[in-house]
Amino acid sequence: MVDFLMNIELHQNSTYQQQIREKLVELIEQDTFGDKPLPSGRKMAELLGVSRNTVVLVYESMVDEGYLVARERCGFFVHSDLLMVQRISNSVQTTTKDAPRPSHQPNWSKRLQKQPSQLSTLNKDENWLNYPYPFIYGQIDVNDFPLYQWRECSRIAESKGKLHEWVEGFIDMDDPQLVAQIRQQILSKRGISAKTDEVLITLGTQNSLFLLTSLLADKSVTFGVENPGYANLRHVIALCDSPLKALDIDHQGVQVGEQLKDCDYVCVTPSHQYPTTVTMTIERRKALLEQASKDDFIVIEDDYESEVNFIEKPLPALKSFDQDGRVIYTGSLSKSLTPGIRIGYLVADSSLITELRKLRALHYRHPPSNNQRITALFLSQGYYDSHVRRMRQSYEKKWLLMQQGIERYLGDCEIHSTAGSFCFWIGLPEAISSHLLVDSAAAHGILVESGDSLFMQKDAPENYIRLGFSAINSDKIIPGLAILGGLINELRPVT
Amino acid sequence: MVDFLMNIELHQNSTYQQQIREKLVELIEQDTFGDKPLPSGRKMAELLGVSRNTVVLVYESMVDEGYLVARERCGFFVHSDLLMVQRISNSVQTTTKDAPRPSHQPNWSKRLQKQPSQLSTLNKDENWLNYPYPFIYGQIDVNDFPLYQWRECSRIAESKGKLHEWVEGFIDMDDPQLVAQIRQQILSKRGISAKTDEVLITLGTQNSLFLLTSLLADKSVTFGVENPGYANLRHVIALCDSPLKALDIDHQGVQVGEQLKDCDYVCVTPSHQYPTTVTMTIERRKALLEQASKDDFIVIEDDYESEVNFIEKPLPALKSFDQDGRVIYTGSLSKSLTPGIRIGYLVADSSLITELRKLRALHYRHPPSNNQRITALFLSQGYYDSHVRRMRQSYEKKWLLMQQGIERYLGDCEIHSTAGSFCFWIGLPEAISSHLLVDSAAAHGILVESGDSLFMQKDAPENYIRLGFSAINSDKIIPGLAILGGLINELRPVT
Numbered sequence: 010m011v012d013f014l015m016n017i018e019l020h021q022n023s024t025y026q027q028q029i030r031e032k033l034v035e036l037i038e039q040d041t042f043g044d045k046p047l048p049s050g051r052k053m054a055e056l057l058g059v060s061r062n063t064v065v066l067v068y069e070s071m072v073d074e075g076y077l078v079a080r081e082r083c084g085f086f087v088h089s090d091l092l093m094v095q096r097i098s099n100s101v102q103t104t105t106k107d108a109p110r111p112s113h114q115p116n117w118s119k120r121l122q123k124q125p126s127q128l129s130t131l132n133k134d135e136n137w138l139n140y141p142y143p144f145i146y147g148q149i150d151v152n153d154f155p156l157y158q159w160r161e162c163s164r165i166a167e168s169k170g171k172l173h174e175w176v177e178g179f180i181d182m183d184d185p186q187l188v189a190q191i192r193q194q195i196l197s198k199r200g201i202s203a204k205t206d207e208v209l210i211t212l213g214t215q216n217s218l219f220l221l222t223s224l225l226a227d228k229s230v231t232f233g234v235e236n237p238g239y240a241n242l243r244h245v246i247a248l249c250d251s252p253l254k255a256l257d258i259d260h261q262g263v264q265v266g267e268q269l270k271d272c273d274y275v276c277v278t279p280s281h282q283y284p285t286t287v288t289m290t291i292e293r294r295k296a297l298l299e300q301a302s303k304d305d306f307i308v309i310e311d312d313y314e315s316e317v318n319f320i321e322k323p324l325p326a327l328k329s330f331d332q333d334g335r336v337i338y339t340g341s342l343s344k345s346l347t348p349g350i351r352i353g354y355l356v357a358d359s360s361l362i363t364e365l366r367k368l369r370a371l372h373y374r375h376p377p378s379n380n381q382r383i384t385a386l387f388l389s390q391g392y393y394d395s396h397v398r399r400m401r402q403s404y405e406k407k408w409l410l411m412q413q414g415i416e417r418y419l420g421d422c423e424i425h426s427t428a429g430s431f432c433f434w435i436g437l438p439e440a441i442s443s444h445l446l447v448d449s450a451a452a453h454g455i456l457v458e459s460g461d462s463l464f465m466q467k468d469a470p471e472n473y474i475r476l477g478f479s480a481i482n483s484d485k486i487i488p489g490l491a492i493l494g495g496l497i498n499e500l501r502p503v504t
Numbered sequence: 505m506v507d508f509l510m511n512i513e514l515h516q517n518s519t520y521q522q523q524i525r526e527k528l529v530e531l532i533e534q535d536t537f538g539d540k541p542l543p544s545g546r547k548m549a550e551l552l553g554v555s556r557n558t559v560v561l562v563y564e565s566m567v568d569e570g571y572l573v574a575r576e577r578c579g580f581f582v583h584s585d586l587l588m589v590q591r592i593s594n595s596v597q598t599t600t601k602d603a604p605r606p607s608h609q610p611n612w613s614k615r616l617q618k619q620p621s622q623l624s625t626l627n628k629d630e631n632w633l634n635y636p637y638p639f640i641y642g643q644i645d646v647n648d649f650p651l652y653q654w655r656e657c658s659r660i661a662e663s664k665g666k667l668h669e670w671v672e673g674f675i676d677m678d679d680p681q682l683v684a685q686i687r688q689q690i691l692s693k694r695g696i697s698a699k700t701d702e703v704l705i706t707l708g709t710q711n712s713l714f715l716l717t718s719l720l721a722d723k724s725v726t727f728g729v730e731n732p733g734y735a736n737l738r739h740v741i742a743l744c745d746s747p748l749k750a751l752d753i754d755h756q757g758v759q760v761g762e763q764l765k766d767c768d769y770v771c772v773t774p775s776h777q778y779p780t781t782v783t784m785t786i787e788r789r790k791a792l793l794e795q796a797s798k799d800d801f802i803v804i805e806d807d808y809e810s811e812v813n814f815i816e817k818p819l820p821a822l823k824s825f826d827q828d829g830r831v832i833y834t835g836s837l838s839k840s841l842t843p844g845i846r847i848g849y850l851v852a853d854s855s856l857i858t859e860l861r862k863l864r865a866l867h868y869r870h871p872p873s874n875n876q877r878i879t880a881l882f883l884s885q886g887y888y889d890s891h892v893r894r895m896r897q898s899y900e901k902k903w904l905l906m907q908q909g910i911e912r913y914l915g916d917c918e919i920h921s922t923a924g925s926f927c928f929w930i931g932l933p934e935a936i937s938s939h940l941l942v943d944s945a946a947a948h949g950i951l952v953e954s955g956d957s958l959f960m961q962k963d964a965p966e967n968y969i970r971l972g973f974s975a976i977n978s979d980k981i982i983p984g985l986a987i988l989g990g991l992i993n994e995l996r997p998v999t
Contacts, residue, residue: 022665027885034886038688074890090893113797113828117855120768120802122722122744125862135675138668151668160662167655170517173633173646177975178843193533212868219867223743227617245866248718249617273615302608307615333608348673349873360612367620371740372714372867373707377875378844390522391529395569398585480672 017057025059029067037076037087044092046084047077128244129462137480142455142489146432146477147348153403154347155396162386166379175378181370183210184381190388191354199315200329201338206359209366210376213353214311217339218276219245220355220365220372221309225274226251233272235263237463237473239283239311242276255465258282262289265296272306279327280315284463284475286430288318294327301335312340316397319405320428334358342384344431344479345397350380404431407478410486415476418494432477434460436470441500443474449496455489512552520554524562532571532582539587541579542572623739624957632975636949637984641927641972642843648898649842650891657881661874670873676865678705679876685883686849694810695824696833701854704861707871708848709806712834713771714740715850715860715867716804720769721746728767730758732958732968734778734806737771750960753777757784760791767801774822775810779958779970781925783813789822796830807835811892814900815923829853837879839926839974840892845875899926902973905981910971913989927972929955931965936995938969944991950984 017032019025036042047053050068054061068085071077077085137143165171175184188208196203211217218241226232226249234243236255246253254272257264263277277297279289289297301308310327317323328338341353355365369375387393411433415424423436437443443459450457460473478486512527514520531537542548545563549556563580566572572580632638660666670679683703691698706712713736721727721744729738731750741748749767752759758772772792774784784792796803805822812818823833836848850860864870882888906928910919918931932938938954945952955968973981 023660027660030886031884034884034889035688037886038692071886074886075893076886076890091889110797110828113830115800115802115828115830115853117853120720121859122725123719123863124859125719125866126859128862128866135677138672148672151671154667154671156662156664156667160659163658163662164655165518165522167651167658169651172649172651175844176646176649176842177633177643178838178846193530197533212872215866216868224618224620225615230617241866248866302605305610307610333605333610335608335610343673347671348869349670351673351869351872358610358612361616364616364619364621367623368618371620371623371710371736371743373711374843374846377707377846377872380872380875389526389529391525391532391566391569391571394529394586395571398570 019057019059025057025063026067026070029053029057029059029064030071033067033071034076037091040092042087044086044089046080046086049084123248125244129240137456140451140454140456142453142485142492143480144455144457144476144478144489144493145480146458146475147344148477148480149344149347150480150482153400155392158390158392158396159383159387162383162390162392165386166382171382175382177378179375179378179381181366181375183208183375184378184385186389187381187385190385194388194394195340195354196356199312199340200325201356203356204359207356207362209355209357209362209369210381211339211341211353211355211369212351212373212376213343213348214313214339214341215241215245216351217341217353217355218242218309218311220369221337221339222246222249222251223372224361224364224368225307228252230273231271233263233269233275233306234465235277235282236465237284237460237469238276238465239278240462242311243465253465258285258287260287261293262287263293263297265293265300269297269300269306270304272304274307274309275301276309276311277327278311278313280312280323281317281427281430283311283313284432284460285425285434286427286432287425288324288427289327291324294324294330298327298330298333298335302333306335308336310336310338312338314344314430315340316345316401317404317431318429319401319408328356337361342393345400346387346393350384352376352380352384403483404479405429407481407483407486410483411476411478411490414487414490418490419497422497431479432475435474435476437472437474437497438501439472440502441497442471444471445500446474446493446496449500450493453492453496455493455496457493514552514554520552520558521562521565524548524552524554524559525566528562528566529571532586535587537582539581539584541575541581544579618743620739624735632951635946635951637980637987638951638975639953639971639973639984639988640951640975641953641970642839643972643975644839644842645975645977648895650887653885653887653891654878654882657878657885657887660881661877666877670877672873674870674873674876676861676870678703678870679873679880681884682876682880685880689883689889690835690849691851694807694835695820696851698851699854702851702857704850704852704857704864705871705876706834706836706848706850706864707846707868708838708843709808709834709836710736710740711846712836712848712850713737713804713806715864716832716834717741717744717746718867719856719859719863720802723747725768726766728758728764728770728801729960730772730777731960732779732955732964733771733960734773735957737806738960748960753780753782755782756788757782758788758792760788760795764792764795764801765799767799769802769804770796771804771806772822773806773808775807775818776812776922776925778806778808779927779955780920780929781922781927782920783819783922784822786819789819789825793822793825793828793830797828801830803831805831805833807833809839809925810835811840811896812899812926813924814896814903823851832856837888840895841882841888845879847871847875847879899974900924902976902978902981905978906971906973906985909982909985913985914992917992926974927970930969930971932967932969932992933996934967935997936992937966939966940995941969941988941991944995945988948987948991950988950991952988 050061050064053064072079078088079085137145222245228250231252232246233254233256312326328336338356425434447459458475460475461469461471545556545559548559567574573583574580632640717740723745726747727741728749728751807821823831833851920929942954953970956964956966
């Protein structure tokens with residue numbers, strides 16, 4: 010029986026030792042061996058077609074770990090402690106297999122105070138990797154990840170002498186080295202000089218926005234948000250029952266004046282407006298801050314895609330012009346490095362950071378300390394900076410290809426031409442529905458995003474799409490756009 | 505000038521290359537070199553007292569990374585791209601150094617909807633490592649961390665072929681391998697058989713509780729909480745304005761009957777009641793679930809310290825007895841492995857998990873994907889299980905020492921003797937204030953926690969302390985308790 014169970018197909022994706030060990034752990038958990046010996050090293054080696062030595066090394070490491078015991082001339086056995094645990098858990102599982110009593114079950118739908126699953130948002134296809142032409146936004150090309158450098162920093166953080174700096178957790182604090190590096194290497198380049206107690210590490214911009222609204226929003230507090238804009242920002246504000254005000258934007262960014270007057274908070278994406286990619290001009294930035302002081306509102310700056318400018322030098326952050334302490338600043342490494350590690354940062358008045366830190370401790374304590382430390386090392390060795398510069402060059406090529414392809418194949422669409430972004434915001438000819446296009450594109454292996462969920466109004470224009478290019482391979486850009494152009498033509502009403 | 509700036513003291517905590525590189529990055533960020541060459545390899549080697557080769561390797565890696573350029577016969581220079589960036593950011597910083605305009609600054613205190621900094625909670629001293637006798641709870645001894653095994657899993661997760669499995673982020677999903685391993689290796693041992701869609705990965709139990717209250721709490725919903733109990737649970741419930749009901753506990757755990765009748769949710773810690781360490785008996789567990797169905801309330805089980813039982817076999821989780829789907833289960837690796845990586849898990853009805861997953865996406869997307877993958881590998885290789893068994897043995901020794909010491913030196917205190925926990929809950933003779941003891945103990949290098957903030961009532965008993973032993977070295981236990989006993993005697997009123 011064991012022969013059959015151990016009949017695993019060894020593959021090349023991980024070491025044989027690792028695969029054999031994983032399988033043995035699984036079989037032991039299922040109490041397969043009982044108090045019988047495991048197959049001998051020789052037998053197991055034959056079964057699996059590996060060297061006897063490979064099997065023996067696994068067995069011996071599992072003796073060291075207390076999984077197995079070696080009995081002289083009898084072979085390897087499962088440690089008796091483990092057998093006992095298995096039997097307890099098996100007996101428990103048996104006793105609980107009684108029939109369910111449906112009439113006693115709770116009514117969950119009545120108990121939900123919110124239904125976040127019903128919120129409309131950009132539908133991210135988890136299987137985007139399966140599309141040959143993923144014009145998806147917010148994901149990265151895994152080949153761009155600076156693997157060697159990250160691994161080196163991870164190795165340093167996991168060395169014996171450094172362990173105590175993160176293994177114990179930070180209670181409600183952050184890694185001081187990460188805060189120092191973010192101030193020195195990221196914020197300073199955005200023109201922001203922040204003190205240590207004005208910075209909080211978060212789990213990315215979404216988390217920064219959630220922490221801020223948790224602390225500041227309430228049903229009596231109005232938030233102005235860009236329209237179209239980031240749907241998940243509207244959703245976190247709505248969680249706090251705060252009224253939302255849709256703000257109009259033009260080619261300079263959010264419009265100042267009358268529309269901001271009754272806002273308590275104005276949320277903006279000055280580097281590249283989400284999703285239109287418009288960059289807020291210097292004049293507009295100054296006018297916005299002037300009005301913030303005059304009408305006593307706070308500006309929340311999501312410094313989104315700040316590193317991405319392929320034509321001009323990036324403008325300094327809005328926060329760098331902030332003389333009255335009216336700008337709360339958020340940024341993250343999700344677009345520039347990877348969304349997987351979930352590292353963001355928030356800059357605000359120290360009194361606010363103190364409260365946010367305590368609130369964060371109630372939410373989840375702190376962003377994982379090992380990732381904070383690895384990221385700090387990654388910044389301190391200059392790897393982040395090199396990576397961002399390398400990416401900017403590589404994205405510039407993609408961006409130029411996108412421009413060419415869009416001009417050639419999507420020529421009669423409304424195109425927002427800007428100095429850079431990881432995406433293009435495209436208005437289809439009005440008679441064409443973005444949903445129809447998204448569906449027909451998907452059928453041709455092309456992933457594009459419909460823009461209507463980014464508008465606040467119920468009767469949102471249905472002819473906008475977003476084309477991201479951070480994840481797609483550059484070879485696929487022109488062919489993908491060519492197919493997309495053809496599909497748009499097919500959808501054009503016959504005249 | 506550069507000679508002076510490069511005059512760093514090289515230490516043995518990290519490699520020379522790493523230290524030199526970090527310093528050079530810092531100097532380049534500060535625009536120290538301008539368009540002048542860096543000191544030659546030979547000169548730098550002399551300055552720092554290292555081999556020329558060490559310096560050259562750093563220079564060459566920085567050329568590869570685009571930090572430096574090598575000009576033949578002229579030496580190494582800062583890349584011109586970098587100089588430009590520096591100058592922009594310097595010019596920005598200068599322009600923003602205008603005088604602040606205090607009259608235009610916002611009034612933050614008026615804007616705070618909450619003041620989490622004012623919540624009373626156990627004061628965790630960040631500097632607990634500086635105390636010779638840290639009887640602190642919730643931290644671990646860094647030497648117990650299974651470094652070698654964690655590093656191996658981290659190395660596997662960071663191999664080229666595995667990278668795409670976490671670098672792109674999970675949007676709102678979890679690592680399926682981690683979910684599978686938690687079901688198979690952790691939940692099954694607690695007697696819980698949960699389907700994949702009934703499990704959510706969180707950032708630890710605090711985060712699980714926060715997600716749950718965010719979804720389920722409201723001012724019309726009453727939460728019953730153990731008294732004394734976990735203060736940060738009360739605080740997250742209070743964030744949602746839900747009424748709290750203090751529940752009495754006895755030697756079998758929380759009392760069933762009248763006091764639970766008007767609760768919508770009853771939050772319990774059955775394995776070891778927090779903080780008294782009482783284990784809920786089987787009879788009480790069954791009675792609690794019986795009443796939950798009868799009076800239509802939900803039980804939230806924090807399966808806290810489930811692995812820690814030094815005398816008997818641990819009881820299966822309350823959730824394993826749950827026939828009506830009325831138990832929401834939470835657990836974490838914070839106590840058993842490390843609080844640093846922030847990995848917890850939540851088991852509930854799949855309809856609830858769906859909503860919690862969407863809510864989590866609004867809060868912070870997902871727990872970092874690299875940590876999820878490393879933890880999955882760590883479980884799959886059986887390292888977690890071995891670690892927990894090893895820890896149980898090591899803690900058992902400490903626990904016995906604690907018992908001995910407490911009996912010998914704190915003999916006339918009220919002591920809750922249980923079958924295991926990482927701490928002891930001690931009632932001092934009534935005339936002695938725990939705060940006075942905490943202060944005088946701290947002055948003698950002993951860190952103990954006063955228990956009064958764990959009670960709900962305003963007139964909480966002031967004579968309870970908690971003595972944790974997970975972080976203290978076993979050699980320090982008896983001497984520490986001896987000193988503590990002496991200090992208690994000193995505080996005793998003269999009769």
